[in-house]
Amino acid sequence: MPRTISAIADLIQSRRDELCGRFVERARRELRESRMPDPQLLDSFPALLDALVDALRNGPAPRAPAEPPRVAAVATVHGEQRAGMPVDVVQLVWEYGVVGDLILELAEEQGLRPAIADLRVLEAAITAAIAEGVRRFVQAREVTSRRADARLRAVADHAPAALVLRGRDGRFLFVNRFAAEVLGVPQGELLGRRFEDVVPPAVARRLAGADARAGRGTTVELRETLDTPRGLRTFHTVTFALAGASGPEDPAIVSIGLDVTDAQTALERLRHADELLELGDAFLELDRAWRIVRVNRNQERLSRRSRETTLGRVIWEIWPELARPDSPYWIEYHRVMNERVPSEFEAYFEPLDMWNSVAAYPVTDGGVAVFFRDATRRMRDEQRLRQARDFEQQLIGIVSHDLRNPLNAILLGTSSLLAREDLSDRNVASIARIRSAAERATRLIRDLLDLTRARLGGGIPIQPRPTELRQVAQQVVDELEPSYPDRPILVEASGNTQGHWDPDRIAQVIGNLVTNALKYGARGTPVTVGVAAEDGEVLLSVHNLGVPIPAEIIPTLFEPGGRAAPDPTGRSVGLGLFIVERIADAHGGRVEVRSGEEDGTTFTVRLPRTPREGSPGWRAP
Structure with a gap:
């Protein structure tokens, strides 16, 4: 119960x-x-x-x-x-x-x-x-x-080193996969065998001697070269007695062999690299504590300090000017040291009145390798060039803007005077000449402003919108015809000539090309403006007959001041074709020129129907 x-x-x-x-x-x-x-x-x-x-x-x-x-x-x-x-x-x-x-x-x-x-x-x-x-x-x-x-x-089988455990009688008790591959014998067939069974006799004797010394409590290191399935390889081996081994059946001796062949090759390359370092830029190496551990002769020459006075010393102590928190040397060296990323920069070094081009790289032991090049002459040449360009841009900008207002006043005044009915024919002709000169000066100012924008790197600005190219061409021709009564100007159009362009800038292109054709073409010959659709583009061409453009001039034709022949009017500064090319480039297009004795000269502007967003000068409509 x-x-x-x-x-x-x-x-x-x-x-x-x-x-x-x-x-x-x-x-x-x-x-x-x-x-x-x-x-x-x-x-x-x-x-x-x-x-x-x-x-x-x-x-x-x-x-x-x-x-x-x-x-x-x-x-x-x-x-x-x-x-x-x-x-x-x-x-x-x-x-x-x-x-x-x-x-x-x-x-x-x-x-x-x-x-x-x-x-x-x-x-x-x-x-x-x-x-x-x-x-x-x-x-x-x-x-x-x-x-x-x-x-x-x-883990032992995946270790990148040879691992062999042997009893006190020298027989293998365990051999990992790496060791078996080195010895060229399957793992299972190695158990119970000795070194003399699988390596040359001389190597086996040295290893046996290492075993005997290891058995007496000594850690033995050897370097052996073996003919392995992968070719001749050099191994650094460490042999020692296994702590706690107490009997003949226990694994008493351990040998670990590390393949150092590649490391030896790397050391040889490093020694060769040291020789090369003496031939290149100035060089110094810093350890993790910012101590200088290596310099080359060029660094001694550039810094005007011997290596004996710099090796082992902290860089900030030798050159305290670099230790300011706002110094680019301080900022970039710390970035390389802490973030382990390379850095290239240029900085002024006040103690030697020198500009340095610096390349700093992290090294595997945690330090930084620094290469220097004297960039003083180049930096000062670039500075003088920048100053000259800045002055040029400022001068062009000031002249262009300061002239625009009085010219606008002149144009307004002449327009008002020409509207009067009490002027004599002589007065009308004089006022018309004044207005023509003011208009020509206005176009020159516009060209100078476009040149300024282009040389400042922003490109000529455009504002694309739906445009009929045939109409723009006809409008420009209608405006030019009264000034050239003795020269026929024809407009020929075919296909769909609609697209997204800046009509004012396209009119500027047509005006410049047609004016050039009228100035440089043969007297009495027509100028033809062609507008045609072709393969997703619209081609704008201007053709004239006359003396062809010399082939050696064509490569420089679109540079500022470039022209095919001296200006017969003496009034041009040679910016027309330069601006034509920049406007075409802003639309994502290009300009081509073909000139010959029989066919005459043709400038062709290829325009995509829609300018690529991001083209130079492109502005959202």
């Missing part, structure tokens, strides 16, 4: 929390695992108390394999949990033993006299818990050990 009354069971159940607290206090006093948090330290302790209560009230339970006793089940979980912690089996047994001590101590404090039957049940339950807990603990540790050993072998 199961027992239903147990004073010990009632005590455990009623004072369960107190027993848990006493367990934690005892563990913190007596065990290393006292550093664990309370929940981890208690682990399965509360469940074990509940299982003991159940055992005391129900008596011993049959140990059915499919359904172990509750105490054993709790101990199974507890053993597995402790196996994953830094706890040894002695401590595990202590935990179960202290459970009985705590229960009996509490019973004694309460004046209880446990029944013999209760004590027997309690002892049997705790013994069963110890047995099951230890069993599960050991099993879990063995599984972990096997897994760790497998992982260790996997």
